[in-house]
Amino acid sequence: MRKRTYLPMILFVILLASLVGIYFILDYGIVGVEKSTEVSRIQSVNAPVKVHYMDIGQGDSIFMEVNGKNILIDAGEEEHAATIIEYLKTYDVEKLDLVFLTHPHEDHIGGMGDVLSAFEIGEFYAPDKDLVTRSFIRMTRALEEKNIPRKILKGGMEFAFGESVTLQILSPNRDSYLNPNNYSPIMRLVVGTNAFLFTGDAEELVENEVIRTGMQLKSDVLKSPHHGSKTSSSKAFLDKVDPAYIVVTSGLGNDHNLPSPEILERYESIGARTLLTEEMGSIVFAANGKEVIPLTN
Template sequence: MSRKTWLKYALICVSLIFIIVCITISYKSTIKTSLALENNMVTHFIDVGQGDCTLIQVNNKNLLIDSGTSDSKQKLIRYLKKNNIIKLDYIIATHPHEDHIGGMASVIKNFEIGEFYAPKAITSTGVFTDMIHALRDKNLKIKIAAPNTSLNLGPNATCFMLSPNKTTYDNLNNYSCALKISYKNSTYLFTGDIETQAEQEILANNYDLSADVLKVAHHGSKTSSSKEFLAKVYPKIAIISCGIDNDYGHPNKETLDRLKKLNTIIYRTDISKTIVLISDGSKIKKLDN
């Protein structure tokens, strides 16, 4: 066998091995995802840089909370398709800031949508306009997010909204739709970008805010996660969605210190990338990346 023929043969063998390895990894990943979804709630805190996006899967239903930034929209679409998402039963756009709805038009265009919720707040930004046009193209109407609104996530699951509690705010962050989700004995609190004012309004309604998992408000900003609010939630796990070396200094040291005083385990997307938690209804564990 000539050297040229041998090299050609070796290259073919290496290519075949590479393909087989890739198929095996993909197959194992699919099996792992399928097993994870069976009789569990899986929550994906998707790394979208300096933004927010969470996918919740339970009882064969899919709920998407926010869609990250415009820059991350293609990454988000790939992630959802990789996880075999065809239909999003519910979408919640917590409030119309670009880092929360930047990818929303693309999501609406690429997937079947059940119900779409958002607060009664508008902006003149391009991403907001694109989102409205995408909804109109599919004849979808926005359902107004309001306290005590419930979403049907199937057996052993509850989902209800806690905010916004006013119709007008000076700060767009306070329009954020916060919601609490329970699966059997596991509880989660999602807070959008609510700041201290909205936190106080939620506290005044005397909701049971205790939660095993807290999606920390406003990327860990110092204007959110007040001591009083965190004391009511008392989370075992806190998730902070933020970008690496972001210009805002998120998460704020004071916020981190308040969480640490509660002995809360903190996971951050700028450090861990996408974070996936799985609950069987009693125990919550973090899946390895």
């Protein structure tokens, strides 16, 4: 009886595995850190500021590259931590120079403890509001383990990142609010004549407070307050911001039914282009001080 040989099949499997391996090395880079052609393309853009609105489902996490400094606002829910860490590592982040927590709700604080543990941290800021949850405890322990003080974030603060690049903290302007959402700082990143406005889950109450301060709000890109909820995005506020783009951080089919169709119509009525992470994935902009450039389709 003729002996069956499996050598050709074995050689075929080895060849196929080699080709797959080469593909992943070329397209994703070092094993464990995804380096796609899209990431390489975004990294190749020469601009002093890039802002990444990460797609993590129903939650906020925004990464900013500002004149060589790495800044993070929020870290989604606990289940989002691995996605955020992987995203940051694809952009070669080893240190987060500034980390901001807008407020202690789960879809903003949940992944913060793990993210803080994964990177070298410079400074950490949060409003003066605690909610003692498991996520809050994990975050506090991570800060203690790294001996990083929690600094209080208040309206009127400002961070400078070289000539013509500043991060202005416009709120909170009270010692206390009934709703934790309203501790969310409204922050304006100014890059020459460009600006980005970050809002956390701030509601109309805070929008009106910031309007009354008389501070400049005009911005090219607005992060939709409270994921496009009807609690926020008042007409008066939108008129002051007058954005060309509005980014909504939302998860497909989320339990809160956000963004609100009424708010999306309001965005359309002011002529802004509305971008949803649930439709587009992570959304990235570059700014050079003269123009804001969308880097994702």
